[in-house]
Amino acid sequence: MPSVFIKTYGCQMNERDSEAVAAQLVAKGYSLAPEEAGADVILLNTCSVRDAAEQKAINKMETLIGQTRKRNNRAVLGFMGCMAQSRGQELVDQLPDVDLVLGTQKFHRAGEHLDELLNGRRDSIVDTEAEAGSEGAIREHLALGNGEARAVTAFVSIMQGCNQHCTFCIVPSTRGRERCRSIEDIVTECRGLVEQGVKEITLLGQIVNSYGKREIGVKDGKSAFVQLIEAVHAIDGLERIRFTSPHPKGYGEDLVEAYTRLPKLVENAHLPVQSGSDRVLKAMHRGYTRERFSDLVGKLRAAAPEMGVGTDIIVGFPGETDEDFAATLELCREVEFDNAFLFKYSQRRDTPAASMPDQVGQEIIEARHAELLAAVDEIRGHKLRKYIGQQMEILVEGPSRRNAARLEGRTRCNKIVILEGGPRFIGQVMEVRITEASQTTLYGDPAIHNLN
Ligand code: SAH
Ligand code: F3S
Numbered sequence: 001m002p003s004v005f006i007k008t009y010g011c012q013m014n015e016r017d018s019e020a021v022a023a024q025l026v027a028k029g030y031s032l033a034p035e036e037a038g039a040d041v042i043l044l045n046t047c048s049v050r051d052a053a054e055q056k057a058i059n060k061m062e063t064l065i066g067q068t069r070k071r072n073n074r075a076v077l078g079f080m081g082c083m084a085q086s087r088g089q090e091l092v093d094q095l096p097d098v099d100l101v102l103g104t105q106k107f108h109r110a111g112e113h114l115d116e117l118l119n120g121r122r123d124s125i126v127d128t129e130a131e132a133g134s135e136g137a138i139r140e141h142l143a144l145g146n147g148e149a150r151a152v153t154a155f156v157s158i159m160q161g162c163n164q165h166c167t168f169c170i171v172p173s174t175r176g177r178e179r180c181r182s183i184e185d186i187v188t189e190c191r192g193l194v195e196q197g198v199k200e201i202t203l204l205g206q207i208v209n210s211y212g213k214r215e216i217g218v219k220d221g222k223s224a225f226v227q228l229i230e231a232v233h234a235i236d237g238l239e240r241i242r243f244t245s246p247h248p249k250g251y252g253e254d255l256v257e258a259y260t261r262l263p264k265l266v267e268n269a270h271l272p273v274q275s276g277s278d279r280v281l282k283a284m285h286r287g288y289t290r291e292r293f294s295d296l297v298g299k300l301r302a303a304a305p306e307m308g309v310g311t312d313i314i315v316g317f318p319g320e321t322d323e324d325f326a327a328t329l330e331l332c333r334e335v336e337f338d339n340a341f342l343f344k345y346s347q348r349r350d351t352p353a354a355s356m357p358d359q360v361g362q363e364i365i366e367a368r369h370a371e372l373l374a375a376v377d378e379i380r381g382h383k384l385r386k387y388i389g390q391q392m393e394i395l396v397e398g399p400s401r402r403n404a405a406r407l408e409g410r411t412r413c414n415k416i417v418i419l420e421g422g423p424r425f426i427g428q429v430m431e432v433r434i435t436e437a438s439q440t441t442l443y444g445d446p447a448i449h450n451l452n
Contacts, residue, residue: 002040010047023140046083050346103128108137162206249287266412272312276331277324308413316365
């Protein structure tokens with residue numbers, strides 16, 4: 001049977017989609033190639049959020065074409081995911097050596113299309129149609145962890161698409177309108193993962209707190225998303241629940257309160273703010289003000305003082321002035337994010353922001369990005385150092401990605417902790433004492449040796 005190699009760009013949703021495609025192909029008898037060279041099928045799962053991410057995947061494909069075709073290798077080369085969806089046939093026109101272009105509602109069709117291509121029945125396939133029910137098709141898991149270890153953590157996709165239409169964002173067009181899976185379907189998938197040894201589940205969606213708003217609705221004062229968390233929480237053997245990303249708009253009291261009564265829901269919130277300026281937030285169509293955002297963080301920290309708060313920020317949105325940027329910097333200092341992903345604004349086709357006047361020059365974007373990066377790095381480093389000497393609960397996920405001789409775990413508030421220890425710790429929830437902190441990572445010593 002053929003071997004497949006999948007390279008993933010972009011977000012956790014893409015990682016999850018790649019894993020589901022790989023699992024689907026493994027179930028058909030494919031093997032997973034350890035590297036591109038020699039693989040019979042090479043798929044690039046793409047991201048369209050910024051132009052740089054698209055260019056990276058296109059350059060990669062050009063290199064792959066050069067390498068495989070020169071050796072007269074008939075490997076099947078394909079794009080899938082967001083760029084495949086937004087560019088479709090255009091990709092094959094530009095790069096005729098590309099065999100497959102698979103859109104975001106077609107991941108479950110990968111196997112059948114590859115059969116046709118590998119058997120030479122078709123020359124190339126572009127499949128980017130909308131498909132009803134595709135949100136429920138990303139079900140299969142590989143349950144592989146770091147290195148040889150079994151997976152301790154898993155992503156579960158609870159919905160697809162986004163209806164918010166932030167003016168800078170291409171996602172509503174690459175992922176389509178919001179569609180959600182049923183609570184029952186999601187719980188069945190989670191239960192299966194726990195039976196395979198998974199201890200922590202991250203629920204994924206573009207705006208998870210919009211989950212089931214129309215289809216399921218509010219019951220006993222609880223939004224559909226909180227009902228879903230409760231249902232997942234009830235699974236025996238599951239230790240931890242995370243979710244990403246909630247949207248600050250419509251983040252209800254019921255979801256804040258959930259942290260106070262559901263012990264498996266860990267103290268972590270990734271809350272994309274995008275800007276600290278109300279004027280820019282409005283132009284972005286985000287649906288909240290800076291004050292509302294700060295209030296929400298305050299409420300979350302009051303509910304759970306250890307709450308780790310992460311965010312996404314865009315610098316250089318059209319019309320962003322020095323004052324607007326200063327407001328973002330000030331917000332970062334005020335909120336003290338535990339983690340912030342900074343994005344340089346990138347014009348995306350057919351988005352309202354792309355044709356707004358006052359596009360910010362690249363030099364200014366670079367300078368603001370560097371200034372904000374220095375600030376958020378300093379805040380993060382400072383916050384991490386405060387943990388030195390403290391005892392924290394971690395879930396040991398597997399060998400450290402940087403040094404396989406050590407282990408890597410995660411605190412409830414989403415900090416990575418490196419520790420010494422053998423494979424018997426993997427999958428365990430244990431207490432460690434923090435001994436050291438770098439700019440991004442904590443180092444710990446097992447505080448209570450759990451010898452089970
Ligand atoms: N649904 C997610 C966002 C998905 S896109 C959420 O709101 O949680 C991930 C991040 O990419 C966004 O939060 C934003 O910070 C960034 N992004 C999106 N479009 C962008 C653009 N045109 N230029 C730069 N960054 C962008
Ligand atoms: Fe994009 Fe805004 Fe939705 S950032 S994914 S349009 S919430």
